[in-house]
Amino acid sequence: MAIEPEARRRAHQWLDEVYAKTPEREALFETISGHPVRPLYTEDDLADWDSERDLGLPGSYPYTRGPYPSMYRGRLWTMRQFAGFGTVEETNERFRYLLDHGQTGLSTAFDMPTLMGLDSDHGRSDGEVGVEGVALDTVDDMETLFDRIPLDQVTVSMTINAPAAIVLAFYVVAAEENGIAPAKLGGTIQTDILKEYIAQKEWCFPIEPAMRLVTDMVEWCTAEMPRWHPISISGYHIREAGSTAAQELAFTLKDGFTYVERALERGLAVDSFAPRLSFFFNAHIDFFEEIAKYRAARRIWAREMRERYNAADERSLLMRFHTQTAGVSLTAQQPLNNIVRTAIEALAGVLGGTQSLHTNSFDEALALPTADAVRVALRTQQVIAHETGAANTVDPLGGSYFVEALTDEIEAKAYEYFARIDELGGMVAAIEQGFPQREIADAAFAYQTEVDAKQRIVVGVNDYVAEGEADPALHRPDPSAEIRQRERLERTRAARDEAAATTTLEALKAAAGGDENLMPRLIACARARVSEGEMVAAMQEVFGTYTEHPQF
Amino acid sequence: MSEETATRTIRVVVAKPGLDGHDRGAKIIARALRDAGMEVIYTGLHQTPEQIVATVIQEDADAVGLSILSGAHMTLVPKVVALLAEQGVEDVIVTVGGTIPADDVPELKKLGVAEVFTPGAPTDAIVEFIRGAAAERSPA
Helix, strand or coil: CCCCHHHHHHHHHHHHHHHHHCCCCCCCCECCCCCECCCCCCHHHHCCCCHHHHHCCCCCCCCCCCCCCCHHHHCCCEECCEECCECHHHHHHHHHHHHHCCCCCEEEEECHHHHCCCCCCCHHHCCCCCCCCECCCCHHHHHHHCCCCCCCCCCEEEECCCCHHHHHHHHHHHHHHCCCCHHHCCEEECCCCHHHHHHHCCCCCCHHHHHHHHHHHHHHHHHHCCCEECEEEECHHHHHCCCCHHHHHHHHHHHHHHHHHHHHHHCCCHHHHHHHEEEEEEECCCHHHHHHHHHHHHHHHHHHHHHCCCCCCHHHCCCCEEEEECHHHCCCCCCCHHHHHHHHHHHHHHHCCCCEEECCCCCCCCCCCCHHHHHHHHHHHHHHHHHCCCCCCCCCCCCCHHHHHHHHHHHHHHHHHHHHHHHHCCHHHHHHCCHHHHHHHHHHHHHHHHHHCCCCCCECCCECCCCCCCCCCCCCCCCHHHHHHHHHHHHHHHHCCHHHHHHHHHHHHHHHCCCCCCHHHHHHHHHCCCCHHHHHHHHHHHHCCCCCCCCC | CCHHHCCCCCEEEEECECCCCCCHHHHHHHHHHHHCCCEEEECCCCECHHHHHHHHHHCCCCEEEEEECCCCHHHHHHHHHHHHHHCCCCCCEEEEEECCCHHHHHHHHHHCCCEEECCCCCHHHHHHHHHHHHHHHCCC
């Protein structure tokens, strides 16, 4: 779009002659990521912008405005609240409560032992079973988890990474034993191991064997589970660890490109697997920056998939993502304020075109949500969907000088990061050298410094404080869950054919030492009632383990 | 002022007990304490209580900060405190930070935890607390 010299002159003149005369208040006019924000955005800021090249139409390359033509006028985003605590019985109850209250998809939170590949009776699981999520040890647990939930009608997301292949095996076997073939299953398993080494820090194996498992899952699901997303390439956790929006965008996409490259190296055709790749972003509190981030993400992904990875199928170019509002933005102080934060963050996700959304509960700075708190969080999405008009038109902020300029600027920052990571030898090499980890730690420290200096206000925390407030009634982990879960595990082991279990484990170990796809072996172990911890331990004998060399 | 009364560098172990992988806060505190002139040993993730106490002893630490955001604090903190006592270093200052509901704070303090820093605690308050507590422990 050619900006006429007259318009450019007018904007500059206004800034120099009119705006310069008005004093600014004492505040940080930067996004939460430290990106400077100008007083006004005009056509001048879009001097090099081309609406056909940079904006396009919804459902058309480069998909800035959205992956689908009708977006929410065709179908609302999936309301998918992350849930899980205690044993599978309690979580099954919470799943059915959420579905009864209008949630449209399920999302599973596992406990720390499950996430780290440890059984509930492992010494290091002490005090952690069922605390941060639901405890899952065997396929029997998976069956109870989805009791009375039709897996051929409800899509299920499972947030698990290092042992994802095992948990997927449990899911497939549980569904099969309930008469549902893998090809009928729709949903997502997170699987994104690179962001674990970068940010979430849940690992079982060293990087290369872990990447082999990811590619095994992509390959196997491409053949057997056409409705399933074998990976959810995530920025949420990177952001929670303290990254800027640009880092979240850049590291997530670079992780994604790395998975694409590994699948291509495996011999898979890009159009065979790329359509089932999905993404997961944070919705942080700096409203416009988040919207710009999502739009830039779609545009970058489409461009790179087409130009660099030669994807020909349109579906390979579509970035579809789930969004979660920023846990790290929630305050323990005056927790009802968190309802406001979550609502604004959720709206950013919607205006950014998310396919699926989780809204945090107001009490989550301190605990897992109570049923009442999570109901408010779900209602927040329903109010946005049905009362605000935000879902009436596609990409409402498209064409905004501010939003388009920010979209361009954050995209440019992402490409700078891509170049730096390439210089280091790619994402795996960058992680081994601690690059993304250091960037995140530096950004986290810079933000904290701003907050401590009161340059950045966090309401209720460093300003507008209220003394002597008690916590709201919080969810408390049930200590009996650990005992009950150990009993469940014992019963499964007692009932299984021990010889068969051993045979399948030996076969898994042998296969791990070679390069065959491990999914069939894991499924055989799952059927034989081998536990997650047993499978992980067997694979660790072959793969080894991982220890981080921390930098602060 | 004699050499004995010159201030010795405070030595702090910042530790992540249990399976919890949330290390954002622990790393910020570690850096802030180091910037404040203290000698900081960051244990990294997934430490057992035994490993933490071994580090505290090995490093001759004045204080240990336990960072727990997994909800497992009422299992892990008592274990660390008990092991410190067992090893004869119960005078080490123990602080706890993380996702700690207010209701748990009194019980942690009864165990001997000197202070609990919940979400939103200002960094300099943490630094000053440790500086003050260390001075009381080994007065100049």
